Amino acid sequence: MNINDILSVENLTMRFGGIVAVNDLSFTAERGKITALIGPNGAGKTTVFNCITGFYKPTSGTIKLRHSDGEWRLERLNDFRISKIARVARTFQNIRLFPGMTALENLMVAQHNTLMRASGFTFLGLFGVPSYRAAEKAAIDLARYWLDQIGLLERADDAAGNLPYGDQRRLEIARAMCTEPALLCLDEPAAGLNARESAALNELLLKIRAEHGTSILLIEHDMSVVMEISDHINVLDYGVKIADGTPRQIRDNPKVIAAYLGADEEEAIAVMEGET
């Protein structure tokens, strides 16, 4: 693991019965950078995410995370501890907000652990001690800040399930940021967004990286997002890493194009040469 890396996935393998979803995958994500994980449908990207965030226990391999708070082996941590202790936050491919709660409430739930401590694990909070009130006010301010960042301050008191699709996507990112993560994992944040919305998303992600120093790991299909904001790209196909490099390098890699077009390498090269 390099000193500058926040995340290092080594020889990760995940099997479901006889199916190998991820096979001996290794890659790293650099601190304070945006690392993308791309690949055709079914390449095993979301499986990698689920292993990193503890929803699956990998069949073998190690997932190391290191930042200012310490160093962890994520495959050994329980699901909720990965967010609570190792400070890894994530969003989901099919948005998973709390639809019956307001946007503000969604962001308050994300600050559960901070508020739980402040409320003396409920007992002090029940009697409304001043220190809890102050903590709650701070939590509301943080939520307000993020609502403002995603342009949803006006809709803070509306049910999350009532927001338009694009707003829900941004709200989910804001909710993840309210856990104050060191590593933010985004599973297809631009899926279903129109061009204007994806441009706004790019801006938001760049801002998160610049102003909060949060490292970002990104799964994305939308190449306008990936190519524009990623610092480093890993390409997966059939659970195996077939390439990695800067956006520029990936754009010109025939293997990647072959994987996307589902064609042979030679054919892809032919296609590329034909284009240029």
Add this chain to the structure above:
Amino acid sequence: MDYFAQQLINGLVLGSIYGLIAIGYTMVYGIVGMINFAHGDIFMIGGFIALITFLILVSIGLTAVPVILLLVLLVSMAITSLYGWTIERIAYRPLRHSFRLAPMLSAIGMSFVLTNFSQVAQGARVKPVPPIITGGYTLHEGADGFVVRLSNIQIIVVITTIVLLALFTWLVARTRLGRDMRACEQDQTMASLLGVDVDRTISMTFVIGAALAAVAGMMYLLYYGLVDFFMGFVAGIKAFTAAVLGGIGSLPGAMLGGLLIGLIETLWAAYFSTEYKDVAAFSILIVVLIFLPTGLLGRPEVEKV
């Protein structure tokens, strides 16, 4: 050893009855995704109808036992399945696409209605009948004088169960109705787009489940020689346990689960204590659901993230 063999026989017979009820739970759960709480009471109603039909047939002077049994079976299956149909129509269909808790509470309400209905209509006292089928075979006589017996009624219960199970397995696997049922189980919307009459298929599922429960009710009546209005509740929960143990949605699983529950209950009562036999059955339910939620023959469910 002889004692054990006798308990084994008794357990298998009881298990056959549970298995017949369990099939109704498993089919309905497979298709509609709800626990039909009223199913145990359908079983009880089936027992009552068998009893009344039997009384009428005997008092009009019919004496041929096979004819009586056949008529009782047919009448009780016919009327009880109409109960199943009506309940689905009144209490479940209007709630099919509603909030998940609503059909469950509706089913609990329906169960109360049926229990109280037969209590009011037929009185609260236990109804005994004289043994209809007598005789049997002595399988083995031990040195200590303990006799292992297989009675004719036990044979009838087991054979009826096997025949019905074969019949319904064929029905689900080979007929148009069975195919419709399997289609609805997978995806109701898609099934209806492909021309499956979903309402009718679900109705038929309830009808079949109720008919099998009626058979179970009649077998219970013949075997134990009594029915009462409250017998549906506990039998229902045990049969549901059987369905879960076997793997919900699976017909052979329901039968297997029924046999296991019957055996466990009988053996528990024989070797430990009669008082706690229901506690044993419920504890098994809890243990199975926790450690083997998909049952013995069920399909595993993967949590999607």
Add this chain to the structure above:
Amino acid sequence: MAANASQAKTARGPDAAFILKKAVISALVALVLFSLMIGIRTEAGSDGQLTWWTRFGDLAAMVAVVFGGSIAMELLRRWWGPVDTVRVVPPSAQKVFSFAGRALVPALLIFTFLVPVIFYDERYILDLGILVLTYVMLGWGLNVVVGLAGLLDLGYVAFYAVGAYSYALLATNFGLSFWICLPLAGILAAFFGVLLGFPVLRLRGDYLAIVTLAFGEIIRLVIINWQTLTGGPNGISGIPRPTMFGIPLTPGDDGLATLLRIEFSPTHRIVFLFYLILALALLTNWVTIRLRRLPIGRAWEALREDEVACRALGINTTTTKLTAFATGAMFGGFAGAFFATRQGFISPESFTFHESALVLAIVVLGGMGSQLGVALAALAMIGGFELFRGLEQFRMLVFGGAMVLLMIWRPRGLIGHRAPTVFLERNTAISSDLVKEGHG
């Protein structure tokens, strides 16, 4: 819902032939259903021999009722219109409604406080009031588990039983006073809540429901069979009555009446019990409202909405679920201890599955999560029962039928919206169509 609407649409207009046809079919179905169950009556004679006789009069009457009922239902449906239509309410009326809604809670509260004053001489009303408040408290307790955390619990009566038996046993065996036993009963019930919670953490939906049902039955069966401790089916009698913090409510020299130099009346104790359960119920309500605005309460609601997202946000779903079970169970335990001291006698018969179903019906009918809705539902259900008091043997028939009809009429409950726990600018209620019901 949809099925009803489409039926109403396909048969628009007063189509007499259609209505008649439907009624005839219903009557025929009823004829077959009731032919043997009502047309024939069986009874075991004194010699153990079964006898039977016919009741064709009753059968004809039932079929006629179904025929008439079907026509009446159909006409009612025509008159009321399709279920899905939104009835237009004029703005002025809406204003009145919203004012009434805001005034309802204080009005109800004031009225409840005044009940013992207004109905001092009517023992029956006071007893009924105590009963209603007991169910309000049970409903509020179960609401924490079902309404907030979205965990379906069909065995809530087990905690009620644990509370009742804790108090009864502690008081009769060790002579402990009600005020010492009350917290102990709550703690014991909470302990049982955790005991149930641990194994069922991984279960969801209907499986959770059936396991909690089994748990409730196991507790009841153990109470019945563990005769040396619980007295078995005979129950425990001679449970001490509560004292007003040590002052007994008896006619004796040390009694409250003598101390206050007023004439003794047995009503004093009833009034005291009324305020006691009112205080307990309000405590439950206060704690629940506070908890909803604390992180634990928000975590419960988040758990109901999406458990996977909760885990991704670092919420320990295990402890969150366990605290929900424990909190709900604790309130059930308090209610149980109150029940024991009020009755002076308890037996396993009071803790059947029927009680669990009744409390759950109150919570669901109230509109999951709504404190006011639960209180109104408890009033409606228990009060409704009293209307059928004369028909004791039809009690369950009416209760079961009401459950079915209420679910069809209002599957989302009386109060169909959720109030946010925190807001920036506007405190607007959230429609229950968005609120999830939980999968656990």
